[in-house]
Amino acid sequence: MTDNSLSLISSIRDKSNNFIIKSLEKRGISGIVPSHGKILLTLNRYGSITKSELAKEIGREKATVTILIAKLIEHRYVIEKKNDIDKRKKELFLTKEGKEFLTILKEISEEMFSIEYNGISDIEREEFIKIINKINRNFSLISE
16 A cells, blocks of 8 residues: 555645635635734734744744735734834734634634544544644654
């Protein structure tokens, strides 16, 4: 039997990303991709953060984060302000609209998890999470 596990993981990622994008479009939201969600969730967790700190936190290049942030600012989900203490630094903050958008993301996530674990027992889910975390750690070791 051929092991196509990485291909399956890639396929699941593509399908879940497509699900998120289509779910957003059904709600009249376009131009937002799953990577934006990770940024918004990180901003929600920290309150404020610089682009450099954000890039490090989500494991993306600063240039990529800059492009993603520009779209979030355009949608009025994020604002950028100068740091009160160090005027050279700019910090990112969630806006009221950004916080409201997180509610939509939570709804979509719940729909997605319902699909993901349909027909899968709690024991199977726990074992799957353990295994996928081990695989992730294995690849993290070689990419450091």
